[in-house]
Amino acid sequence: MSKTVKDFGKRTIGYPEEIVPVISTKDWVKGCTRDPRKRIIDYLTSLFPILTWITRYNVQWLTGDVIAGLTVGIVVVPQGMSYAQIATLPVQYGLYSSFVGVFLYCFFATSKDVSIGPVAVMSLTVSQIIKYVQEKHPNQWDGPSIATTLSFICGFIVLGMGLLRIGWLVEFIPAPAVSGFMTGSAISIVAGQVPGLMGITGFDTRAATYLVIINTLKRLPKTTLDAAWGLPALVGLYGIRMVCDYLSKRYPQRARVFFFMSILRNALTLVVFTIASWLYVRHRADSKGKYPIKILGNVPRGLQHVRPPTIDPELVSVLGSQLPIATIILFLEHIAISKSFGRLNGYKINPNQELIAIGVTNTIGSVFGAYPATGSFSRSALKSKSGVRTPLAGIVTAIVVIVALYGLTPAFFWIPNASLSAVIIHAVADLVASPQQVYSYWRVSPLEFVIWLAAVFVTVFTTIEYGIYVSVVASLVLLLIRVARPRGSFLGKISLKKDTLGSQEEREVFVPMKDNGIINSEVTVVPPSPGIIVYRLEESYLYPNCSIVNDVIVDYVKKHMRRGMDLSTIKVGDRPWNDPGPGRGNSDLSEQEANARKPILHAVVLDFSAISHVDTTAIQSLIDTRNGLERWANHPVDFHFATVLSPWIRRALIAGGFGLPGSSPTVPQEIAAVVPYRDGLRDRISTDLREQDIEGGRVDSESLSSNDKKTPRFEGQFGTVLHSETPFFHLDLTSAVSAAESGLGRWESTQPFATA
Numbered sequence: 001m002s003k004t005v006k007d008f009g010k011r012t013i014g015y016p017e018e019i020v021p022v023i024s025t026k027d028w029v030k031g032c033t034r035d036p037r038k039r040i041i042d043y044l045t046s047l048f049p050i051l052t053w054i055t056r057y058n059v060q061w062l063t064g065d066v067i068a069g070l071t072v073g074i075v076v077v078p079q080g081m082s083y084a085q086i087a088t089l090p091v092q093y094g095l096y097s098s099f100v101g102v103f104l105y106c107f108f109a110t111s112k113d114v115s116i117g118p119v120a121v122m123s124l125t126v127s128q129i130i131k132y133v134q135e136k137h138p139n140q141w142d143g144p145s146i147a148t149t150l151s152f153i154c155g156f157i158v159l160g161m162g163l164l165r166i167g168w169l170v171e172f173i174p175a176p177a178v179s180g181f182m183t184g185s186a187i188s189i190v191a192g193q194v195p196g197l198m199g200i201t202g203f204d205t206r207a208a209t210y211l212v213i214i215n216t217l218k219r220l221p222k223t224t225l226d227a228a229w230g231l232p233a234l235v236g237l238y239g240i241r242m243v244c245d246y247l248s249k250r251y252p253q254r255a256r257v258f259f260f261m262s263i264l265r266n267a268l269t270l271v272v273f274t275i276a277s278w279l280y281v282r283h284r285a286d287s288k289g290k291y292p293i294k295i296l297g298n299v300p301r302g303l304q305h306v307r308p309p310t311i312d313p314e315l316v317s318v319l320g321s322q323l324p325i326a327t328i329i330l331f332l333e334h335i336a337i338s339k340s341f342g343r344l345n346g347y348k349i350n351p352n353q354e355l356i357a358i359g360v361t362n363t364i365g366s367v368f369g370a371y372p373a374t375g376s377f378s379r380s381a382l383k384s385k386s387g388v389r390t391p392l393a394g395i396v397t398a399i400v401v402i403v404a405l406y407g408l409t410p411a412f413f414w415i416p417n418a419s420l421s422a423v424i425i426h427a428v429a430d431l432v433a434s435p436q437q438v439y440s441y442w443r444v445s446p447l448e449f450v451i452w453l454a455a456v457f458v459t460v461f462t463t464i465e466y467g468i469y470v471s472v473v474a475s476l477v478l479l480l481i482r483v484a485r486p487r488g489s490f491l492g493k494i495s496l497k498k499d500t501l502g503s504q505e506e507r508e509v510f511v512p513m514k515d516n517g518i519i520n521s522e523v524t525v526v527p528p529s530p531g532i533i534v535y536r537l538e539e540s541y542l543y544p545n546c547s548i549v550n551d552v553i554v555d556y557v558k559k560h561m562r563r564g565m566d567l568s569t570i571k572v573g574d575r576p577w578n579d580p581g582p583g584r585g586n587s588d589l590s591e592q593e594a595n596a597r598k599p600i601l602h603a604v605v606l607d608f609s610a611i612s613h614v615d616t617t618a619i620q621s622l623i624d625t626r627n628g629l630e631r632w633a634n635h636p637v638d639f640h641f642a643t644v645l646s647p648w649i650r651r652a653l654i655a656g657g658f659g660l661p662g663s664s665p666t667v668p669q670e671i672a673a674v675v676p677y678r679d680g681l682r683d684r685i686s687t688d689l690r691e692q693d694i695e696g697g698r699v700d701s702e703s704l705s706s707n708d709k710k711t712p713r714f715e716g717q718f719g720t721v722l723h724s725e726t727p728f729f730h731l732d733l734t735s736a737v738s739a740a741e742s743g744l745g746r747w748e749s750t751q752p753f754a755t756a
Contacts, residue, residue, distance in 0.1 A: 049353060050107050053390060061389040068388035069396020071263055072115050072379050076102070076397060077404045078266045079118070079379070081296070081412070082424045085196075086123035086189060087371060088130055088206075089143050091412070092299050094118045095405050097370035099303075101361050103398035106391035108357035110350045113341040113388060114334070115379035115397070116361055120428045121185040122372050124192075125329055125464060126150065129322045131206055133315070141315055144305070147371035150319060151362045152309045154327045154372055159359025161331070167351035170335045172479070176441050177471035178336045179433050180452035184209075184459025184467045186431035189424065191216070196421035197234065199226030199294070209460040226293045229277060230418030233269050237426040240265040263382055266423055270415060278414040294417040299409040305369030325465045326372060328472070334358050334375035341384055378427050447478055486539035486548060489514060490556060491607070492525035493737075510534060510607070510733050529741045530599030533557065534733070536607035543617035550625045553604065557629055562598040564634025601633040603740035607733050609643035619656040620670065638743070640728045642736035650729065659726030 045051060076098045084094030101116030129150060130143045161167060188209040194216050195205050200223060203215040244262035248255040281291040335351050342349045362372055383393065433452070441449040451474045459467030489512035498505045513525050528534050535553060539545060622639075629637045639658055644650050653659055730736035 046350070046353065047356065048107065049110050050391070057390065057392070064387045064389035065393035066396050068383050068386035069393040070400060071260070071386040072102070072383050072393070073397040073400025074267045075263060075379055075382060076115070076117055077401060078270050078420070078423050079427060080401070082420045082427070083118040083120060083123040085417070085420060086120060086192070086424060087118070087126040087147065089126070089147055089371060091296060092304070092405070093144060093147065093369060093371055095401055096303065096305065096368050097365060097373045099398050099401040099405070100365040100368050100370045101373040102394035102401070104361045104364060105357050106394040108353065108360055109391040110353045111338040111342060112347075112391050113345060113380050113384040114338045114375045115383050115394070116358065117373050117376055117379065118371070119333065119374055119376045120189050120424070120431065121182060121333060121464070122329055122374055124185055124189055125326055126371055127206055128463060128465070129319070129326065132322060133318055136318055141312070144369065146315065148309060148366045148369055149311055149315055150326055151370055151372045152311060152366035153316060153319065153323060154330050155359050155362025155365070157323070157327050158331050158355050159363055162352045162355030162359055165352045167335070167355050170332060170351055172476060173332060173472055174448060174475050175336070176448040176452040177455060177475045178332060179437070180455025180471050181459055181464065181467040182333070182431050183433045184456040185464050186428045187456070187460055188464060189428045193421040193424045197227065197230035197418055197425065199224030199230070199418060208462060226416065226418040229273050229293060229416035230422050233273050233419040233422035234425060236269050237265055237422060240268070259385065270419055270423065273419040274411065274415045277416045281414070296412055296415040296417065296420070299412040301409045302406050303368060306367060309366040325468060328468055330358060330362070330372055330374050331355055337375040337377050337380055341380055345384065378430055451475055451478065480544065483539060483542065484544040484548070486537060486545040488535060488537045488549060488552060491534040491536055492527045494523055494525055508734055528737060529744060531561070531602035531744055532605065532737065532740050533601070533603070534605045534607065534737060536610070538610050540613040541611050541618040542613060542615050546618040546621035550621045553625055554628045557601055558632060560598060561601040561633065563595055563632060601629060601637055602744055603638040603640060604629065605640045605642060605733070605736045605740050607642045608649065609733070611649060612646065614649050614652050619652050622658070623656055623670065638728065638740060640730060640736040640740045642730045642733040644729050653729070654726060659728050
């Protein structure tokens with residue numbers, strides 16, 4: 001076949017010959033296998049993004065990284081210990097995870113802002129998984145062993161996803177779904193920490209959120225002395241932040257000073273209440289060594305659990321059902337955060353490389369006794385606002401964590417658990433979506449708002465696992481519904497006029513005819529010429545939606561176009577079983593008159609500007625549409641296509657027999673039959689087009705013969721001889737409609753109601 005597309009509308013003569021070539025399978029294979037050596041080298045070097053910028057590192061970057069690294073380090077130490085409590089692990093495991101995360105991430109990162117470490121949602125998930133395993137196999141594995149094994153397996157899975165470059169799977173989960181389960185998880189975490197804040201005990205704080213809230217309210221009268229270290233700490237955290245925010249607005253020239261004062265609030269609060277705890281409880285231990293309030297107790301000094309991970313096959317088997325939820329949270333939260341900060345700060349992250357980064361972090365982290373770690377929103381925001389310049393700031397943060405592990409553990413003994421709960425509540429509350437954010441979901445897409453709401457409610461009333469599954473499955477179902485129920489519209493045109501330097505320019509624009517399709521109700525949409533249908537598809541044309549498109553077009557034609565055959569002259573017994581036609585009696589005459597007033601179908605113009613893919617089933621459905629319309633019209637119907645920009649779509653349409661006049665003997669009836677049926681006959685109503693005009697010109701009947709290998713010859717209405725194998729493919733909608741209108745009237749004399 002020729003690899004040129006020439007358009008025969010009035011406005012298309014003069015376009016270059018090779019605009020949309022027909023692509024071959026050989027061309028596609030060549031494109032995939034081009035320069036394999038270079039592709040391998042690029043792949044290997046892309047695994048270590050640090051190589052692209054470390055050679056340009058300078059003192060100015062170092063200053064910004066040191067400030068940001070110290071700032072995040074001051075925050076990550078108390079948060080790491082707090083989040084370990086959420087995970088029901090000893091607090092040192094939160095510090096192990098913090099150290100490994102920030103240290104290793106800088107070597108593989110494509111984001112300068114993200115801070116890896118323990119996070120609230122992942123910690124809650126770890127606690128639920130530990131509870132699940134220990135209920136199934138009590139006293140067989142302790143919490144740290146379960147958490148470390150989980151970190152290794154999930155890290156290995158995510159690392160494999162990154163190496164195989166399948167990070168695009170993350171794109172199937174939209175932002176409202178992520179926000180929904182994060183909001184529900186934040187509410188669950190806050191509800192679970194309130195009993196610790198108030199010193200309330202006696203029930204399972206890892207149960208469903210609504211049960212935790214109910215039990216907490218029931219036991220409020222049993223609040224203990226711990227509340228004196230919890231409530232004031234929480235009030236102090238919010239008070240410091242509000243005062244610093246106010247002063248930053250009041251004195252903008254000192255905003256940076258107040259910013260750093262604000263970020264010190266976690267460390268400052270813990271220092272103050274730790275000193276208060278030490279002063280109060282150091283001489284009040286009872287005979288059993290218990291103190292009046294709950295304090296952190298002994299924290300092992302340094303890295304106590306550095307050893308190769310011991311992977312118990314039986315534990316891996318038990319964890320099998322819990323791995324999907326842990327893995328989803330591990331990469332989903334991180335990718336969402338890294339993309340967000342990439343948009344804010346003007347750089348693009350590589351999702352596959354980010355998967356590699358967190359995969360390596362968690363796999364190697366299991367050697368240090370770390371539990372699963374991922375990107376933290378609060379610490380990443382803090383790192384970004386502190387002026388970080390490169391991912392190397394993570395090394396500075398790691399140094400701060402190591403100093404805390406080796407030098408501050410004696411002081412950790414006196415930290416009140418209630419104050420740690422206050423730090424958790426203060427940090428996690430920011431994960432709850434704001435009313436403005438939720439309202440934006442409603443304004444943009446009410447269905448996605450429903451998904452967000454469902455994720456929140458399911459998380460609160462069941463578990464975070466079900467919340468994530470509901471949000472993900474609902475998002476995928478919505479995507480499938482949008483594909484299977486495509487939007488499309490029949491188009492009319494309006495004329496736009498513009499005065500330019502005393503001359504008036506006018507152009508036609510095609511818009512949907514339903515409800516005018518536009519906001520301005522005073523503008524009149526003019527339908528196409530009688531007998532012409534213009535339809536725009538607004539989704540890819542694929543097997544889930546092609547039958548819907550077929551039904552819409554065929555039903556529209558049967559309602560608005562003239563039936564080509566007068567069934568009143570045919571015996572009832574000879575009529576098709578599924579199309580009986582008019583009944584007996586006086587109604588026949590009125591139906592014939594109504595049919596005679598309708599225009600004769602001449603051509604269908606399809607706007608493919610929004611179509612990015614077609615498949616075999618869709619092409620077969622388009623063939624069925626053509627056959628159905630020609631049976632109704634009792635003559636061939638031209639199909640014109642506008643804006644077919646993909647060579648693969650053009651190739652598929654040509655394979656289906658489109659691009660030529662619909663009466664060509666080479667037009668297939670089936671493109672890929674499920675069950676082949678051959679009888680040697682073509683079920684066509686009319687194939688006699690030997691002398692008809694094409695777009696105002698004439699087609700030589702021999703040029704349409706299936707045995708003729710020459711390019712068809714067309715005489716255009718301008719007297720120019722043009723050659724093309726696909727004259728019904730057009731570069732724009734205007735030229736397609738003009739070409740379709742050029743042959744109006746050719747079937748008037750063949751219609752049974754032509755004299756009506």
